[in-house]
Amino acid sequence: MNGGYRSIVLLISGTAALGGLLFGLDQGFIANSLSTIQTVYRLDTRGAEHYSSILATGGVAGALLSGLLARFLGRKRSLVLAGLIFTVGSLLSAFLLPMAVMLACRLALGFAVGIASFVVPLYLSETAPTKVRGSMGTLFQLMITIGIFVISVSNVFIIRAVVKPERALPLMFGVIVLFAALMLLGSLFLPESPRWLMLGGRKEEATVVLRRILATEEEVAAEIADIEKSLGTGGTSTRIVFQGYFLKVLAVGILLQMFQQLVGINVMIYYAPRIFGFAGLTGLVAMMTVPTVNMIFTFPAIRLVEKWGRKKLLYVGAASMFVAMVAAGLAFRAIGDVAGATGPAWSGPVLLVAVIVYIFGFAVSWGPVAWIVCSEVFPIQGREVGMTVTTMVNWTFAGLLMDNSLTFMQEHGNSSIFFVFSAFCLLAIVFVAGFVPETKGISLERIEADLKAGKPLRRLGQGG
Numbered sequence: 001m002n003g004g005y006r007s008i009v010l011l012i013s014g015t016a017a018l019g020g021l022l023f024g025l026d027q028g029f030i031a032n033s034l035s036t037i038q039t040v041y042r043l044d045t046r047g048a049e050h051y052s053s054i055l056a057t058g059g060v061a062g063a064l065l066s067g068l069l070a071r072f073l074g075r076k077r078s079l080v081l082a083g084l085i086f087t088v089g090s091l092l093s094a095f096l097l098p099m100a101v102m103l104a105c106r107l108a109l110g111f112a113v114g115i116a117s118f119v120v121p122l123y124l125s126e127t128a129p130t131k132v133r134g135s136m137g138t139l140f141q142l143m144i145t146i147g148i149f150v151i152s153v154s155n156v157f158i159i160r161a162v163v164k165p166e167r168a169l170p171l172m173f174g175v176i177v178l179f180a181a182l183m184l185l186g187s188l189f190l191p192e193s194p195r196w197l198m199l200g201g202r203k204e205e206a207t208v209v210l211r212r213i214l215a216t217e218e219e220v221a222a223e224i225a226d227i228e229k230s231l232g233t234g235g236t237s238t239r240i241v242f243q244g245y246f247l248k249v250l251a252v253g254i255l256l257q258m259f260q261q262l263v264g265i266n267v268m269i270y271y272a273p274r275i276f277g278f279a280g281l282t283g284l285v286a287m288m289t290v291p292t293v294n295m296i297f298t299f300p301a302i303r304l305v306e307k308w309g310r311k312k313l314l315y316v317g318a319a320s321m322f323v324a325m326v327a328a329g330l331a332f333r334a335i336g337d338v339a340g341a342t343g344p345a346w347s348g349p350v351l352l353v354a355v356i357v358y359i360f361g362f363a364v365s366w367g368p369v370a371w372i373v374c375s376e377v378f379p380i381q382g383r384e385v386g387m388t389v390t391t392m393v394n395w396t397f398a399g400l401l402m403d404n405s406l407t408f409m410q411e412h413g414n415s416s417i418f419f420v421f422s423a424f425c426l427l428a429i430v431f432v433a434g435f436v437p438e439t440k441g442i443s444l445e446r447i448e449a450d451l452k453a454g455k456p457l458r459r460l461g462q463g464g
Contacts, residue, residue, distance in 0.1 A: 017139035019116035024147020028452035055110035056399025062114020067388030083184030085112035094173035125375035134305040141368035224429035240382035253390035264421035273454040297363035317365020322425035324358035
């Protein structure tokens with residue numbers, strides 16, 4: 001891969017991955033602004049959970065319609081639409097309108113992020129060359145972590161610089177508006193997905209795009225031939241959903257996205273400052289540990305996803321998170337359920353290290369890899385359907401956890417939820433071993449051919 005080839009691929013993929021920035025901006029925003037929102041709008045715990053989780057309701061709606069949008073508008077214009085909605089919703093929120101309107105704006109933000117969380121992995125998988133598809137796919141998750149970190153830093157600065165919550169909150173939303181506008185402008189200059197163009201019979205335009213991202217005319221011709229062969233194997237996206245091979249791979253995608261949420265990541269991202277506060281850890285430690293570690297450890301995933309492969313990373317991540325959640329649960333059990341209690345001398349440091357290990361485990365594995373695998377395993381005629389369903393599953397379980405986790409901790413003890421998450425980590429390992437294929441370095445068309453030939457799911461793209 002020569003330098004020009006690498007640079008244009010990185011430019012296109014990096015710009016597209018800005019859609020992940022929207023997701024990250026919201027996650028980091030809630031984590032360090034929720035107490036300010038509660039003060040301004042006088043929300044109790046249930047009200048705070050509802051404000052946080054309604055984004056997921058919008059995410060489900062966005063994911064539901066994103067397949068249609070991606071098919072009929074195209075991948076690029078769907079990203080432009082997501083950026084526009086997110087920019088407008090954030091701008092309106094900055095005026096601190098009545099709570100009913102704020103909830104509607106947050107629902108719209110969720111709709112935009114739901115579209116982006118569907119379209120960005122799809123676009124990256126269809127546009128990036130096979131040899132770097134996994135690395136480019138991790139850019140989506142990397143942008144999420146960068147968004148979380150940047151908005152967390154800005155929120156901490158605003159909270160400390162502006163004393164009055166009513167003045168601080170509009171500034172927090174204003175920062176989101178700036179980054180959302182950046183994503184909107186960047187998406188305007190993206191090329192369209194060559195596979196989407198081929199789906200529409202626009203071979204010449206697809207060839208032009210492929211010439212920008214592939215090194216030689218031979219590679220372009222081979223890629224066009226592979227796509228044409230894949231498109232010629234029959235079926236529309238409506239018919240394909242009733243095929244047995246599609247239902248099998250759909251089940252894999254659904255369980256991947258379900259486990260990505262059930263290991264507890266959004267609870268840790270959205271509510272980390274509050275969880276640390278339960279253990280008497282406050283200040284910068286509570287506010288910045290999770291976003292900082294999450295961003296730092298996503299960078300290794302860019303290389304490891306191609307060096308180690310998808311499955312090995314999923315194993316390492318789930319095992320790391322299991323150990324961390326057990327340790328966190330034991331620390332909280334020692335601390336007890338009295339707000340602000342410190343417990344034994346070892347409990348605070350153990351909790352802090354456990355959270356760091358947990359975020360490491362997720363950032364290098366389930367964070368990017370679940371999205372990557374889901375974008376790779378579906379046949380081209382059913383890719384929008386598969387990605388729609390799996391993205392909706394992700395948002396559904398994210399919403400359930402965000403809307404109930406704090407209450408669950410109140411009713412069953414602070415330690416309880418960590419043991420629940422640890423159990424799901426173990427189940428995730430069993431699931432990966434039995435059903436998830438290794439897709440590293442395998443063309444999308446080869447994966448599809450093996451799937452239709454009836455190969456076991458875990459053997460897709462492999463010899464024998």
